Amino acid sequence: MRLAEGVEWGVHSCLALSWLEDEAPIPAARLADIHDLPVAYLAKQMQALARAGIVSSTSGARGGFRLARPIREISLLDVVDAIEGGRAVTFECTEIRRRGPVGQVSDSSFSAPCGIAAAMRRAEDNWRAALKHTSLAEIGREVLAAAPGTADATRVWFAQSRNPVRN
Amino acid sequence: MRLAEGVEWGVHSCLALSWLEDEAPIPAARLADIHDLPVAYLAKQMQALARAGIVSSTSGARGGFRLARPIREISLLDVVDAIEGGRAVTFECTEIRRRGPVGQVSDSSFSAPCGIAAAMRRAEDNWRAALKHTSLAEIGREVLAAAPGTADATRVWFAQSRNPVRN
DNA sequence: GAATAGGTACTCGGATAATGCCTGTCCGAGTCTAGTGGG
DNA sequence: CCCACTAGACTCGGACAGGCATTATCCGAGTACCTATTC
Numbered sequence A, B: 001m002r003l004a005e006g007v008e009w010g011v012h013s014c015l016a017l018s019w020l021e022d023e024a025p026i027p028a029a030r031l032a033d034i035h036d037l038p039v040a041y042l043a044k045q046m047q048a049l050a051r052a053g054i055v056s057s058t059s060g061a062r063g064g065f066r067l068a069r070p071i072r073e074i075s076l077l078d079v080v081d082a083i084e085g086g087r088a089v090t091f092e093c094t095e096i097r098r099r100g101p102v103g104q105v106s107d108s109s110f111s112a113p114c115g116i117a118a119a120m121r122r123a124e125d126n127w128r129a130a131l132k133h134t135s136l137a138e139i140g141r142e143v144l145a146a147a148p149g150t151a152d153a154t155r156v157w158f159a160q161s162r163n164p165v166r167n
Numbered sequence C: 001g002a003a004t005a006g007g008t009a010c011t012c013g014g015a016t017a018a019t020g021c022c023t024g025t026c027c028g029a030g031t032c033t034a035g036t037g038g039g
Numbered sequence D: 001c002c003c004a005c006t007a008g009a010c011t012c013g014g015a016c017a018g019g020c021a022t023t024a025t026c027c028g029a030g031t032a033c034c035t036a037t038t039c
Helices: A006-019 A028-035 A039-051 A076-084 A100-105 A115-133 A136-146 A150-160 B006-019 B028-035 B039-051 B076-084 B100-105 B115-133 B136-146 B150-160
Strands: A055-058 A064-067 B055-058 B064-067
Touching: A006 A028, A006 A039, A006 A064, A006 A076, A006 A136, A006 A150, A006 B115, A028 A039, A028 A064, A028 A150, A028 B100, A039 A055, A039 A064, A039 A076, A076 A115, A076 A136, A076 B115, A100 B028, A100 B150, A115 B006, A115 B076, A115 B115, A115 B136, A136 A150, A136 B115, A150 B100, B006 B028, B006 B039, B006 B064, B006 B076, B006 B136, B006 B150, B028 B039, B028 B064, B028 B150, B039 B055, B039 B064, B039 B076, B076 B115, B076 B136, B136 B150
Parallel strands: none
Antiparallel strands: A055 A064, B055 B064
């Protein structure tokens, strides 16, 4: 069970967008350059973030992505759900309790959810609660605490490459 | 992100083993019959449980599986880790923060873990703690509360099919 | 000189292949049982 | 009658394919900008 790595990309990209607080949107290609990621695939993840309303997209020349709301109002859960398509459900009960001879014999009403599913649901709720409680702003602070120069370096690199030399 | 469905099978099988508290081990084929599961694949899951020390296996005629310890001493986390092979890690940091131009520029020591990984780790710890706190005995009680006849039905069916008619 | 129309380049968006993991299956090694023959 | 041996069958264990989700990619639709032409 592994979370899609697009989550990591999405969070880092949102952090970069917050550091590059600029009036102009930033295209996916530029965001991909920052972390040396596959352009097309990151673009796909950004589309997911746009659909979820985390970032807003602008088409055409000088277009790109920008944060749709302050980064402190974006939770880690928002990004996870956006990338995973809302199906970030760790456990899906297949109701095998109903199958087989025993399931046939005990005709009990299965209206109550399976005990396994209930327990898994409780654990998953804890997981989601922790993710919801964490904002990208907090994560950004942690990232900068570990590597303080990152934000400035991002800004410097972006300014230098703003008008790239054409061949 | 979906948990392997073998987890559900493993838990139900362990519950069945606890209900069929018998001195004799129960072969995987019999366990598979209970819930109408693919025999070979369930056997594979049972092997994983055996490797993890949750059940003990006996080879040869009259062989099979039995619980290695009381069911109240088996946590849901034990089963999840056993089936998932210990790699039930929801998030794996690929350290993209080091890649790309910015990562190169900011030569900061990356000894501290990435902020994203840390936040994910906290959420995952909550998840694992909830799973660890839940014993299969509790789940069994919930299952029986929902469908009270299950345990008896399992015992009856097992006794009836103990000496199956050969063709 | 200013405005407008057209062309061009750039960007997102969704539709389309390739890869890896989970699912599913098979056969061989080992072990216990049961039957048989001998003491 | 009891014991040892042998043959048989049963069970687990690990090695071997198939299906599907994730990963990765591409091309088309739309938009803004820039340029050239006209008034």
